[in-house]
Every structure is written in structure tokens, then in C-alpha cells.
Amino acid sequence: MRDLIEKLTPRYTLGNATYQRADLTFVDVTRDELRALLLELRDKEGFTHLVLLTAVDWIEEGKFQLTYMINNREADQTLGLRLYIDRNDAEGDTIHDIWPTAATYQRELREMFGIAFPGSPRVDEEFILEGWTDMPPYRRDFDTLAYSQQTYVEREGRETHDPRATMKHKMYPEG
Amino acid sequence: MGSLRDVLSPFTAWKHVIETPVTIKNPIGREAADRYRGFHQNDTDKCIGCGSCEDICQNAAIDMIPVDNPKDGDSGLRPQIDYGRCCWCALCVDVCMTGSLTMSNEYTWVDSDPDAFRFIPGVDKMPWDDFEKGYERQGDRMLSGLTRPEMAELEPEARIGNFDEIVAGYSREQAVLEADRCVECGLCVATCPAHMDIPDYIAAIREGDYDLGTQILYETNPFSEVCGRVCTHKCETVCAAQYEGEPIAIRWLKRHIIDNVSEERRLEIVGTPQVLPTGQKVAVVGAGPAGLTAAYDLARSGHAVTVFEAQDKPGGMMRYGIPEYRLPYDALDRDIAVIKAQGVEIKTGTRIGTDITLDQLKADYDATVLSIGLHLGRSTRVPGSDAPGVEAAIDLLRRITAGEEVPVPKKVAVIGGGNVAMDIARSMARLQKQKFGEVGVTVTALEDFDHFLADKEEVTESFEEGIEILDARGPQEIVTFKSGKRKGHVKGLRTWKVTSIFDEQGRFTPQYDEGDEMVHEVEMVVEAIGQMADISLLGDELTEALEWNRGRIAVDADGHTSEPWLWGGGDAVHGPDVIHAVADGHKIAASVNVALMAKAEAEK
Structure with a gap:
């Protein structure tokens, strides 16, 4: 894979190459070069399969990381392209015309992370969350516990005890 | 009109009729995958009831329920899981601090009572309790780190x-x-x-x-x-x-x-006392951790507190027992400065019994607190233990702190295996290094290394500093010169190998292998086998009047002695430990406060 990265480097802005395993490599790419790079990798380098498209919420840096995992079956190589986009203006470019399955991943990212993919088929339809009104739940500032407490009724008869207060009460009641 | 194939193909399906179907008629009872996340299991003996599972649960599905009395390190609480809320994410298993909480691969269970789906794993017996398969964390805890940052130390x-x-x-x-x-x-x-x-x-x-x-x-x-x-x-x-x-x-x-x-x-x-002065006076005897903590609390309650200290500086064992390389004097002084700022008066160089008597304190103050520590070294009483050249560790440590000249010979033996033994061994080693450029200290302890009394780091650091520690050796005699110029002075220490220390009833009766004898040639032997309180300052009358508990002044849970005007605490009452002395100080102050309030009320 080092050969491939070296071969592409003069023409693309690639950064931070991580050779994670013999058959798995990650590299940072830029948004304006993504489409050209994906097409070249698919049509000239044998990366014919989109394994998955997912996101990571780097909330402290104010960024989402989109990860495009593509696979060259012949060579048994997987390449992950990492693309960082602004978290406040979360929008990616659709690639459903390159791989039709991308439309489903983009619809999922729209729902779970709130990342827009204008032009992607059915991208604004509900995917697995029905009637969701809250913040997209895979964003790290989504408070799962608070949501669950507000949304689901507590079953009657529940009571909990704080370990520290229990011990204080029983073991040193004098204070 | 379709082709002939369209007509015949439904019949070709018949060829599969004798094959085993891939679908299951009744999925209930089908075993899940080996690492399936099913109903929880909890090894309740291993569980300490820390509640981390409850804290991490993103669905508020876990309650901590008392199933036993709390004891040290175990709250007696155990997690109860509400399966109406559980989403089977297994964060509770991943965070579990002891690894007691796991999940079986059982996932099917039918019951018409919704409350049946809320139970305490491991306490409420379930059919899957002993299932081997299911989910458990792979390897060590990962959600919280396993090791401390390494502390920088002087080589x-x-x-x-x-x-x-x-x-x-x-x-x-x-x-x-x-x-x-x-x-x-x-x-x-x-x-x-x-x-x-x-x-x-x-x-x-x-x-x-x-x-x-x-x-x-x-x-x-x-x-x-x-x-x-x-x-x-x-x-x-x-x-x-x-x-x-x-x-x-x-x-x-x-x-x-x-x-x-x-x-x-x-x-x-911290500030200064924010209450009106009560006009009541409290005397504290001994400026160690118990006495000064009591003084701090009492001063902040508005009482006028005077602390009487026999030594030249306050701090008690914190100053005169603990060597400077473990606790620098200026650090201690910073703690004491805050206490003094509360208006506490510390009269140093004032010894009870010599400079002022307890009777006077009883007469002049509304309450008296006795926190005199353990300043007398115990002796082994083996033959020769009264010879010149035999020292008590606690006395030697005090003299080193006070800046007094102490004898520093080339070879020193220390008897004892506790922290005080390590303190004096390491202090003498430093003085030897300064004087001779080399260390010559041998520590002989009754206990073997598996049952050693001193802290592990003390032993490790002693070894690093070139101190010899011989475990399981009991002193038999301090050998002295029989003639010559140094007649009567220490010549060496004779020890036997210890085979056991306690008998079957747990009584202290060391047994020795007399065949394994060593004579350590030294010019000084330091006894570091324990300390006792100097109770001579009480005087005969008070000693007679007080109640005693195995040689120590008896106090109630509040630190009150059998004499209404007198409270006692710290090492002299509860044995050596700084933080225990601090706790005693607080307890005594609270009790004195109550008594003084009642007294003020009665005098109105």
C-alpha cells in the first residue's frame, strides 16, 4: 500500500497515512479531491467495493470525520479515506452515483449524525428512527441517559442507594 | 402463454422435500451465540457494590439494593436490573471494577408478570446463573486505566x-x-x-x-x-x-x-473563627496530630485553646518521629501555621509534671485534652540491653531532629521490622554516609518478608540505600566487651533464626532454630520494637483514679476518660497512626464542645 500512496501523492493532497495492518491502511484526504480520488481508485486501482461509509464526532475539534472504506478484492487490501468536515455546517458530497449503496449510508449519517448529503436519493426520509424530534443521537453532545429518563416511564417501586451514603449511614453514623 | 419451463419449475422444488429445513419451528430454546449478550450474572462474592454499573448505564436500568451489611471496601449493595429498560449494550460489564458482572447467552424468557423482569443477578437465583457462555469483558478493564503515573523520586x-x-x-x-x-x-x-x-x-x-x-x-x-x-x-x-x-x-x-x-x-x-468567643478555656497536652486537630476545631468553635508541648517545637511524632526525608519540617510548619492562625496558643518547652501540673490545668481550664503520644521506646530486655551503645529508636530519632549530637559508629544493628525500624535504619545510614562515605546498617526483624510489618516501599528503598535487612531473626543477647578499654560496651548482636512467632492461640511466643545462630558485629544496637506512653506525668493520684484498658487510658467512643474534666486520644490511646489521631482530635473536640455548652448553660 505504501507504493500506492507514494504513487498518488504527487497529484493528491494525502496526509497522515496509517499502515494499521498489512491489509488495512488509512489516509486523510481533502473534500475537493475526494470524487476524483474515489473514481481513480475504483477504475484504475481495483478498489471496486465500498465497504462502508461512517462518521466520527470529534466534538472538541468541531469536526466530523467521514470515513470511506473501500476494498480491492483481488489484492485483499482495504483503504480508509478520512475526510474532515466542519461540525457546525455538516455537509458532505454525495457519491451515490459512484456506488449506489452509498445512498443508504448517507441516509443513515443524515439521521444519526445530522450530516447533509444534498442530492442523495431519499436522504431526508426516516431511516430507522421513527418520529425522532431530538438532536441526532450519534452526536456526542446527545445525552442518552437524559433522553431515556425523559422518554421512558420509570417502573413503579424502583429505589436505589448510594454506596457512599449507605456506608456513612451504617458504618459511622456519628459523622 | 409462458414457456414449458414456467409450468414445470414449481415441481422441481419438490426435490428439496427430504432435506432438513434451515428455519426453526420453535425458536424458544435455541441457544444463542457463544458471546451473546443475554441476562446478567453477578459473582456476588467478588462484587463490592461500588455502583459503577449504575453510573454508566445510559438507560437508568440499574438500582443498587442493600443485600448485606456494609463492611470495609464493600457497600453491601448489589445491582438490580430492570429489563424493561436494559438495552443489552454491556457497558456495565465493561466498566465493572472487579469483573464480577457478566452476561449469560440466555435471551429467551417468558413470564406474564412484568415485575419478574427486575431482579438482582446472583442474589435472585436464575437458571442461567452458572452458564459458561455469554459476554464477559475480554482482558483487563479498559474504560478506566490500570496503572498510576510513576512518581518522580530522588535516586x-x-x-x-x-x-x-x-x-x-x-x-x-x-x-x-x-x-x-x-x-x-x-x-x-x-x-x-x-x-x-x-x-x-x-x-x-x-x-x-x-x-x-x-x-x-x-x-x-x-x-x-x-x-x-x-x-x-x-x-x-x-x-x-x-x-x-x-x-x-x-x-x-x-x-x-x-x-x-x-x-x-x-x-x-480556611479563614479564622467566625463565632463569638465563648469565654471558655481548653488545655491540650501534647502538640501532635490529635492535640492540634482538637485545638483547631475547638478554636474555631470560639474557645480559648492553649497547647502545652514538652519539646521545643510543635508537631509531636510528625516532627520528632518521622524523618525529614519523608516529611520535611517546613511542610509540617505550613500545616501548623493554619492551626495557629485560628488563635491557638502553643506553649513549647513546657513539660507537664515539671513546668506545670495536670492539677493546675484542671483548676484553670474548663476542659483538658490529653494527647501525649508514645515517646518511650520499649526494650527487648535481652541480656546486655542496658549496656552503653544500646539506644531506643524513638529517642534517637528525636535527638536527630532536635539537632543533638548522636553517636554514629561504622556498624549499627537495628532490632525491629516496623516502619520505625526503617526510619532509624535509614536515618543512621544517612549519618554514616555523611561521616564515613559508606553505609553499615543491619536490620534484624522477627517477621519473615512475607509477613513484614514495614511498608513495602520502605523495605525497597532501604535496600536501594544499601541497608541490610535480615528477616526472621530474633535477638538473643547484646554481646559486650568483657575486658579492655571498651569493657561493658556493645560488641555485637547475637540472633537466632525464627521458626514461628505466635502459638496456636495467637499468643506472642517466638520459637527459634538455635542451630542457626549469627553474631552481627556492631558498635551500636538500636531497639525499634514499639513505643509506650510516658504516663508518669499523670501523677499517682490521677493514675489511680482513671480507668485503664490494657495499659492504655480507657476512653469512651467520644474520647472522654472516666474523669469528667479529661479527654484522651491519639497514639497514647489508640496506637500509632497520624490519620487515626486526626480522627480522634475531631471526636474529642465535638465531645468537649457539647460538655462546654452544657457547662455554660448550667452557669447562666
């Missing part, structure tokens, strides 16, 4: 020739890393004799709020400089983090807070 070569402090203290980065490992369960609070709010001050470190940290420390302990260095840290022995890694370095974190707040700032945070 042995750099420290052996001086009394400089060895431990450097944590940096901000190290302290935050360590604070992040704490799950804030609070199991440690009960075990700390002073019940310090440990999780709260660790949280303050994480937030970078050292003012708040200082305030929390002072709520339960005015000796954080001291305890941040030399506390016996019993809290760390019950820490939830210890089961799969190192316990949180609670003692070093305490020190980190106080390291980051200047003496002036500390005075601003």
Missing part, C-alpha cells in the same frame, strides 16, 4: 548522603491522569479514620479547582501536608481500582492539591 545515590525529601509530588498532567482513573464510588470514605471526602477532592483536581480541593481537605483534616506524604492510606487498600490494577494514589493526590495552594491562599480559604 538512591542522590538521597543517601542527605535528608532531602525523596518524593517529588505529581505534576498537573500526572495528577489529572490519576484523578481520571477514579470512579468516585466512595468506598474509601468509610475506611479513612477521618472519613475524608476523597472522591470530592479528586473531582476538584480533575476540574483544576485547587481552592475547592483545599476547602474539602480542611473540612475533615487540618494536616494535608503531613497526610499527603506519610498517611498510612488505608483508603487505598479498599479502592475499587485495585482489583484489576493499582489502587488510586489517593495520598499523592491529596498532596498534589496542597502543593498547588500557597500558604497565604490557604489562610484565606
